[in-house]
Amino acid sequence: MHASNKMEKLNLSPASELALSKIVLGLWRLNNIPANELLEILHYSINLGITSFDEADIYGGYRSQEYLGRALKAEPSLRHAIQLVSKAGVILPGSVFTKSGIGYYKTTQQHITQSVEKTLGDMNTDYLDLLLIHRPNPLMVPEELDAVFQKLKKAGKVLHFGVSNFTSNQFDMLTQRMETPIITNQIELSVLHTTPLNDGTLDNCIKNQIKPMLWSPLAGGALFTGKTEQIHRVNGVLAEIAREHYNAAIEQIALAWLLKHPSNAIPVIGTLNKERILSAITSTHIELTDEQWFRILIASQGHPMA
Numbered sequence: 334m335h336a337s338n339k340m341e342k343l344n345l346s347p348a349s350e351l352a353l354s355k356i357v358l359g360l361w362r363l364n365n366i367p368a369n370e371l372l373e374i375l376h377y378s379i380n381l382g383i384t385s386f387d388e389a390d391i392y393g394g395y396r397s398q399e400y401l402g403r404a405l406k407a408e409p410s411l412r413h414a415i416q417l418v419s420k421a422g423v424i425l426p427g428s429v430f431t432k433s434g435i436g437y438y439k440t441t442q443q444h445i446t447q448s449v450e451k452t453l454g455d456m457n458t459d460y461l462d463l464l465l466i467h468r469p470n471p472l473m474v475p476e477e478l479d480a481v482f483q484k485l486k487k488a489g490k491v492l493h494f495g496v497s498n499f500t501s502n503q504f505d506m507l508t509q510r511m512e513t514p515i516i517t518n519q520i521e522l523s524v525l526h527t528t529p530l531n532d533g534t535l536d537n538c539i540k541n542q543i544k545p546m547l548w549s550p551l552a553g554g555a556l557f558t559g560k561t562e563q564i565h566r567v568n569g570v571l572a573e574i575a576r577e578h579y580n581a582a583i584e585q586i587a588l589a590w591l592l593k594h595p596s597n598a599i600p601v602i603g604t605l606n607k608e609r610i611l612s613a614i615t616s617t618h619i620e621l622t623d624e625q626w627f628r629i630l631i632a633s634q635g636h637p638m639a
């Protein structure tokens with residue numbers, strides 16, 4: 334693929350200048366990878382136009398960001414060619430952050446600050462492009478979160494802020510009570526998990542002029558390995574439509590289905606396999622008709638449109 338074919342970047346919101354690549358690479362599944370191998374994957378992705386990478390403090394039992402950090406230490410110049418997204422606010426059972434040993438959510442100033450400091454240290458970087466509150470915390474106080482966001486921004490440690498797994502009500506509650514712009518909601522959406530199409534989550538992103546990021550866009554691989562009736566139905570239709578698109582691959586059709594939604598959502602893919610990364614990028618050139626899009630939705634929900 335030539336540089337001229339590189340994927341476009343998408344601005345997440347008119348309230349900020351942050352642009353992410355149209356497809357983001359998620360690093361949740363990073364496990365015990367040597368720096369040189371990870372650098373190879375990062376360079377491969379960047380050359381194809383995937384310049385944005387998604388992490389969280391807790392990934393890999395709090396280790397994933399260290400692997401990324403070792404790669405960035407080996408090649409510091411890479412930092413300015415990429416955008417780094419991370420998350421805070423979830424505490425894993427048994428981690429250093431829990432006295433009783435339970436897993437829970439924490440969005441206090443102290444915890445968010447500690448998490449960001451650890452993330453920056455682990456990643457060997459001075460700043461995050463985007464920090465997300467990983468899950469909605471019932472004990473979250475918007476004004477407290479706003480204060481810590483403003484401190485982190487002022488210190489140059491985090492440039493932009495967002496949330497993840499928030500309902501539209503939770504999103505509105507937070508944004509109406511804080512000054513810091515919230516520029517994305519990272520949610521689960523795939524041909525096997527279509528709830529956000531109907532529960533208002535995506536409508537609310539359009540209403541607020543933010544682009545959602547989509548996790549597990551290929552259903553975490555269940556599309557390829559799962560055995561349910563829904564998966565069987567959806568795969569059958571994806572394969573038919575793939576043939577209608579010059580023998581595209583089914584994962585390309587599944588991603589093209591996400592890209593057609595008017596929220597201009599950004600899939601966060603999870604494979605670290607080069608062939609599969611390349612295949613995912615091809616989906617950005619596939620345009621489904623409305624009829625093809627609904628055939629997939631009907632197969633997923635298992636009944637015709639009302």
Ligand SMILES: NC(=O)c1ccc[n+]([C@@H]2O[C@H](COP(=O)([O-])OP(=O)(O)OC[C@H]3O[C@@H](n4cnc5c(N)ncnc54)[C@H](OP(=O)(O)O)[C@@H]3O)[C@@H](O)[C@H]2O)c1
Pocket residue numbers: 358359360361362387388467497498519520547548549550551552553554555557584601602603604605606609
């Ligand atoms: N905000 C949140 O709460 C949240 C939650 C979960 C995930 N995430 C983010 O979302 C990212 C993606 O999640 P995910 O890993 O579940 O995404 P995914 O892209 O839906 O699934 C990736 C999995 O599918 C497998 N797979 C099998 N065949 C494939 C093919 N042809 N093409 C692509 N993948 C294939 C991959 O295996 P191989 O690895 O062997 O290729 C991998 O195990 C994570 O890395 C993380 O950054 C966020």
